Amino acid sequence: MDKLHLLLVFIYFLPGCFAFVDPISMGVVVGTAATSAMIMLAEISGLYSIRCKTNLMECCNEHHIKPNMTGLQHDLSTKLYGQHLVEQTVYRAVKHHLYNPNPSKALVMSFHGWTGSGKNYVAQMIVKNLYVNNLQSSFVHVFNAEVDFKHQHKVGIYKDQLQSWLHGNVSKCGRSIFIFDETDHMPMGLVDSLKPYMGNEPLIHGVDYRKTIFIFLSNTGGKEINKKCYDTWQKGNSRRDIKLSDMEEVLEQVAFNEKSGLKNSGVVEKNLIDHFVPFFPLERDHVESCVMDEVRRLNARRLTSGQMQEIMDELQWMPKTVRLYSKSGCKKIAQKVGLVVLD
CATH class of the missing domain: 3.40.50.300 (P-loop containing nucleotide triphosphate hydrolases)
Known part of the structure; x- marks a missing residue:
């Protein structure tokens, strides 16, 4: 955009730069310069559009911002x-x-x-x-x-x-x-x-x-x-x-x-x-769903009930009396699943 602004400023002040030239000559110069400038503007604008559409640059438009x-x-x-x-x-x-x-x-x-x-x-x-x-x-x-x-x-x-x-x-x-x-x-x-x-x-x-x-x-x-x-x-x-x-x-x-x-x-x-x-804090069934997501992400074989229990036992639960909520939510699931899968 800086180049565009410079071109526009140049076109605006161009007549003053040739005040000493006769009107006909000045008209030819200004007309030629303006035409060249417009061509340059079109080229820059077209190049900008192409670069946006082809992902050569990220632009603040529908090509790169697509609410889904x-x-x-x-x-x-x-x-x-x-x-x-x-x-x-x-x-x-x-x-x-x-x-x-x-x-x-x-x-x-x-x-x-x-x-x-x-x-x-x-x-x-x-x-x-x-x-x-x-x-x-x-x-x-x-x-x-x-x-x-x-x-x-x-x-x-x-x-x-x-x-x-x-x-x-x-x-x-x-x-x-x-x-x-x-x-x-x-x-x-x-x-x-x-x-x-x-x-x-x-x-x-x-x-x-x-x-x-x-x-x-x-x-x-x-x-x-x-x-x-x-x-x-x-x-x-x-x-x-x-x-x-x-x-x-x-x-x-x-x-x-x-x-x-x-x-x-x-x-x-x-x-x-x-x-x-x-x-909300995550309960056991929520955490188990996170475990299954990680297993699928790793393309690993399905866990046995014993392996699932092993992962659950590795986590900390609160309150300790009823072990209702995972203290770390699903944050440590990837590491715990990795240990069981590798094993």
Whole structure:
């Protein structure tokens, strides 16, 4: 685009450069230059289009951003276990945002739950069903608080860097996605640098952020989610009876009050997070489904009941008295299956 701008500027100022030339000669020069410039513009534009269509470069258009809501719904319903609220909320929220040509604000979701419950997995599903280049897309930006924002005393520097990063990348593509992993370890105050970009402002320094997606991943609230599931189980009720409205207010309060990147943040206080999404702890049948997925991925022979039990015994369960939930969810499944398959 810089070359295009230079050409246009050249054409605009060209007559002034030849003020000393007679009108007829100047007309010939200007006409020839303008024609050449238009040819160059057409060639550049055509080359740009070809490179986009042939994947020689990634472009912010339908060739590289292809929302596949059927694919996302399928992935959530067949590859994610024990998370009916996640399945419903994420699918509807993403679909509504992507199919709205003029969303009122950026989509902001905060995923909460115990380790291994699927928060990263779901974020990857969204990316996979939106960008042709998947996680390798230049429009996908993943931050890990423990790697990228390690020091509380540098929060001021991080704020400037993050805002500059947002401006530069959303300027290139409004349909960008920003994923913040380990938000519970993010320095306090940093998340508020994102606040201006999550509201209803149509333009900030000439850039529209309302088509952007922000996702926070956090273990904060895991205890409260697990307690709700356990209390429901003790009453003899199904976890599927738990509604999103039963959890969102709890998660919002925990996020705002507990020590984490969202503590006392304006992002929470100003209701800029659209959905607090709870990820439930995984029970035995959910974990067994993860085991079978890994067996299929390895093209291994079907496990015997003894081998399945061996894998289950290798995992830690909570509460210890009833061994109801996997302490690590499905996070260690690949390693445990690998040991049994190799054996």
